[in-house]
Amino acid sequence: xxxxxxxxxxxxxxxxxxxxxxxxxxxxxxxxxxxxxxxxxxxxxxxxxxxxxxxxxxxxxxxxxxxxxxxxxxxxxxxxxxxxxxxxxxxxxxxxxxxxxxxxxxxxxxxxxxxxxxxxxxxxxxxxxxxxxxxxxxxxxxxxxxxxxxxxxxxxxxxxxxxxxxxxxxxxxxxxxxxxxxxxxxxxxxxxxxxxxxxxxxxxxxxxxxxxxxxxxxxxxxxxxxxxxxxxxxxxxxxxxxxxxxxxxxxxxxxxxxxxxxxxxxxxxxxxxxxxxxxxxxxxxxxxxxxxxxxxxxxxxxxxxxxxxxxxxxxxxxxxxxxxxxxxxxxxxxxxxxxxxxxxxxxx
Amino acid sequence: xxxxxxxxxxxxxxxxxxxxxxxxxxxxxxxxxxxxxxxxxxxxxxxxxxxxxxxxxxxxxxxxxxxxxxxxxxxxxxxxxxxxxxxxxxxxxxxxxxxxxxxxxxxxxxxxxxxxxxxxxxxxxxxxxxxxxxxxxxxxxxxxxxxxxxxxxxxxxxxxxxxxxxxxxxxxxxxxxxxxxxxxxxxxxxxxxxxxxxxxxxxxxxxxxxxxxxxxxx
Numbered sequence: 001x002x003x004x005x006x007x008x009x010x011x012x013x014x015x016x017x018x019x020x021x022x023x024x025x026x027x028x029x030x031x032x033x034x035x036x037x038x039x040x041x042x043x044x045x046x047x048x049x050x051x052x053x054x055x056x057x058x059x060x061x062x063x064x065x066x067x068x069x070x071x072x073x074x075x076x077x078x079x080x081x082x083x084x085x086x087x088x089x090x091x092x093x094x095x096x097x098x099x100x101x102x103x104x105x106x107x108x109x110x111x112x113x114x115x116x117x118x119x120x121x122x123x124x125x126x127x128x129x130x131x132x133x134x135x136x137x138x139x140x141x142x143x144x145x146x147x148x149x150x151x152x153x154x155x156x157x158x159x160x161x162x163x164x165x166x167x168x169x170x171x172x173x174x175x176x177x178x179x180x181x182x183x184x185x186x187x188x189x190x191x192x193x194x195x196x197x198x199x200x201x202x203x204x205x206x207x208x209x210x211x212x213x214x215x216x217x218x219x220x221x222x223x224x225x226x227x228x229x230x231x232x233x234x235x236x237x238x239x240x241x242x243x244x245x246x247x248x249x250x251x252x253x254x255x256x257x258x259x260x261x262x263x264x265x266x267x268x269x270x271x272x273x274x275x276x277x278x279x280x281x282x283x284x285x286x287x288x289x290x291x292x293x294x295x296x297x298x299x300x301x302x303x304x305x306x307x308x309x310x311x312x313x314x315x316x317x318x319x320x321x322x323x324x325x326x327x328x329x330x331x332x333x334x335x336x337x338x339x340x341x342x343x344x345x346x347x348x
Numbered sequence: 349x350x351x352x353x354x355x356x357x358x359x360x361x362x363x364x365x366x367x368x369x370x371x372x373x374x375x376x377x378x379x380x381x382x383x384x385x386x387x388x389x390x391x392x393x394x395x396x397x398x399x400x401x402x403x404x405x406x407x408x409x410x411x412x413x414x415x416x417x418x419x420x421x422x423x424x425x426x427x428x429x430x431x432x433x434x435x436x437x438x439x440x441x442x443x444x445x446x447x448x449x450x451x452x453x454x455x456x457x458x459x460x461x462x463x464x465x466x467x468x469x470x471x472x473x474x475x476x477x478x479x480x481x482x483x484x485x486x487x488x489x490x491x492x493x494x495x496x497x498x499x500x501x502x503x504x505x506x507x508x509x510x511x512x513x514x515x516x517x518x519x520x521x522x523x524x525x526x527x528x529x530x531x532x533x534x535x536x537x538x539x540x541x542x543x544x545x546x547x548x549x550x551x552x553x554x555x556x557x558x559x560x561x562x563x564x565x566x
Contacts, residue, residue, distance in 0.1 A: 034428045034429075035425045036428060154496065157494040158493075159363050159492050159493050160427060160430060160491070160492045160493075160564070161359050161362050161363050161366070161426065161427065161492070162359050162363060164359075164427045248428065
């Protein structure tokens with residue numbers, strides 16, 4: 001294999017590392033921050049399920065990104081992922097909430113502009129609508145789950161100590177599901193842009209073929225897992241602290257709602273089933289894990305009627321929707337210009 | 349599967365210990381009432397001393413349970429949201445046992461000479477404070493299983509505490525209106541206040557319990 005391939009892949013792997021470092025906190029932050037689950041346990045479960053989600057269900061959302069812009073040259077894919085990573089890094093540095101999904105979409109559009117490729121407006125509209133739908137849907141699911149759980153606990157009271165044990169198991173299961181959904185939905189952000197370039201030959205083991213795409217998903221999943229192990233502990237503690245007012249049960253509901261939303265936007269099986277029933281399908285689009293969690297928490301807050309909606313947080317999310325893709329697009333466009341004209345690489 | 353089985357085994361053991369802790373308080377209140385009755389009827393005889401020993405043993409056993417519960421809650425970082433409340437409840441409930449024990453020791457050591465005409469008042473007062481303590485125990489048990497029901501028990505604790513206050517006031521008035529020597533009057537008043545103190549403490553704990561249960565139901 002050409003060693004250059006690995007060098008080009010580093011930008012995607014870096015993006016995967018950043019995703020693992022930041023988004024694992026959405027899945028296990030409250031559980032670890034409140035010491036309901038040990039970090040080691042959380043990190044192992046998170047890593048295993050992120051990789052499983054990426055390998056088993058990662059293709060759906062990746063396909064949509066491919067439709068937005070099929071980057072067939074590796075240097076182009078490298079710069080697209082690097083631009084997204086740079087946008088994520090700089091936005092994080094300036095304290096703005098950021099989503100790798102929004103960064104990668106902006107970077108792909110930047111590549112489209114540079115290479116003169118038309119951007120599929122249908123796909124783009126679908127993606128933009130999904131970003132608004134994601135936190136709203138998470139809030140609705142959180143409200144339904146919260147009401148159901150409250151009714152259930154009133155009808156079937158459980159001893160406080162036993163309820164604590166159930167909550168711990170619930171948090172671990174919701175975290176595993178969340179990690180699976182995160183891998184399934186967000187692996188597209190990490191390695192999706194490299195898929196059309198087919199950087200690896202297919203590996204054949206008897207009747208079983210380990211395709212280039214699957215190899216990319218595995219590498220991306222491993223990068224996310226390394227991000228979880230090396231950097232997410234601090235973020236988890238911060239998330240646990242920030243969301244300190246949430247009870248363990250509310251945290252379970254927030255993680256569960258987030259996970260359901262990410263799963264809905266990644267499941268090909270569900271899409272096929274809905275289509276089979278003649279129902280409208282849910283677009284398979286990479287969505288923001290952080291915004292799903294915030295949406296769920298806002299839903300719970302509205303229901304509890306304590307603090308209502310945090311307008312400042314919502315304002316920041318909207319700012320993120322606009323600023324992140326623009327920043328990534330511009331960085332990508334400038335980067336591609338340099339790659340092509342200074343280093344003489346083929347980027348389109 | 350081993351960790352989750354272990355988790356439920358641990359959980360069950362802790363639930364039993366908490367139940368057992370409140371059993372000790374309920375049992376102490378029954379023995380306390382019987383001990384005071386014996387004293388009022390026959391003085392500090394052998395049966396009274398046996399009952400005092402029983403309350404002392406119950407207090408020691410409850411102390412062991414309290415320490416074990418506190419230890420498990422902290423070392424296994426259980427119920428992070430309600431840990432402080434549960435520890436507060438168990439520690440204050442433990443003071444009820446100390447009150448029962450202290451009151452019986454006072455009877456045993458000071459041997460107050462209670463005139464016949466006041467004995468019924470002491471008996472009624474004891475019965476009322478024990479009722480307040482019993483309702484508190486029921487409320488505390490409900491806090492762990494169905495916090496919505498705590499309010500009903502707390503309401504009864506308040507009723508019995510008010511009733512105990514009325515009985516103690518009447519009793520003290522009767523004592524000071526009598527022809528007894530002042531030191532004896534003061535001595536008898538001291539015992540009225542000691543018994544009434546059980547209901548006062550039960551009411552204080554019920555007030556805390558009300559807040560703890562509101563926090564759990566929100």
